[in-house]
Amino acid sequence: MRYELIVIGGGPAGLAAAISTHKNGLKRIAVIERDREAGGILNQCIHNGFGLHRFKEELSGPEYAGRFIDMLRDTEIELLTDTMVLSITPGKKVVCVSPAKGYNVYEADSIILAMGCRERTRGAIGIPGDRPSGVFTAGTAQRYLNLEGYMCGQRAVILGSGDIGLIMARRLTLEGAKVLACVEVMPYSGGLSRNIAQCLNDFGIPLYLSHTVTDVRAQNGRLCGVTVCAVDEKRHPIKGTEMDFECDTLLLSVGLIPENELTREAGIEIDPRTNGARVYENMETSLPGVFACGNVCHVHDLVDYVSDESERAGKAAAEYVKHGEASGAALEIKAGSGVTYTVPQHIRPGNVEKSADVFFRVNRIMQKSAIVLCSGGAELARFRREHMAPGEMEHIMLPAALLKNAQGEITVSTEEAQA
């Protein structure tokens, strides 16, 4: 079986990418999804706030996904659910298995990687103490509660202030549990301010910044309490600041990791800063005809931006199949002072019509500041910002004319106004 495009992953990124490629003229498209239905993580994100940018409405996660699933249904795009991709080859063969169809190898003219990300676990951050039941990642607890109908516990502490943790603080409270505290090792929250307001403040749940969990205690195999400590600038616990919380549940909301096993195995270059594939302006990876979009490329704050990025990848995949490889020299986009990473990492000015979008994150909270673009020692442009935070992805647009003035590379850095 040969397809013009195979999309790996049927979450928000994969759905938007497939629909966009179809709109741009490709017909033989397959979306491969390992779960039994499309929609990805949105299916368990039952809270509202999705789609404000795209639909000018506040939708819940399933509603946002549902709109894209409806659009997909109106096309001849094939959706292969319950199907696990085992590997992709540099020659663009996709090896997969499913209970219904067994082992299959599909050939593709182009591939879009849209596998999303997964949560960091307790093992990834090394919390001392016992190893009882009752310690969950926030997303696992969310799935149990919102899809399967199981409550994870009655008294909870949440470690990490990522958005999923904050959303779960409200969710558990509404379902009758007591959420004792949300504990964040950094001096700022990794989640959106609106979620601090409507998920913690609304219910009087305290947020301890610059604190962490230093001990986990168990009784009869179940969590019975945790110790929380303040930390210093080096994130080392400070003796004498211990607080004990009696709880049966500890939720971890401590970051997301793009899921790139398939990408690595195919020999595609990975950016160690994003943990996603290095991409060009059109979301193409180092392997021509293979594109990456959504959280598999870099972790986003808003699904609306995932959809936008995925549509760009979809359009580019259609271009590739119809017109062949994009060519021309590439500029390297470098992360300068105060900037953690940029996506894309390369821009081919010859492939940019009007402007190229660049997304990045800053490494600390900044008040009045400027984003400065430099190339070959000269300043190309500067953009003002009133406020920037690591939890909020930044976006700038580089006009084609500006790219022509660049020499070999563009460095994106930040400058904070002196108070």
Place this chain on the structure above:
Amino acid sequence: MKELICIVCPRGCHLKVDEENGYAVTGNSCPRGEQYGRNEIKDPRRVLTSTVKINGAAYRRCPVRTSAAIKKGDLFNAMKELNGVTLTSPVKRGDVVISNILSSGADLIVTKDM
């Protein structure tokens, strides 16, 4: 003067609302922020999102939400109303589960085809 974080969009503007001056809002970046700031002091409301039991579907819970924001003080009472509901598959996105929940004027609606 009350200080709030706007929850209308992910931007999270820091609002100041002056109760003594006709609930004048400053710090907002859009008209919706101004409206939120005023309402948040006079009559705070939230959209409730939760799940209800469903039989005959792939999963045991069906996601629901209120069609409009309801009084913040009514959230826990509304949750009690949800406990009594059992749906049977098939249901469609937008189906009304409880109309005019707690006389709020808002309906409780299904948010997923199941």
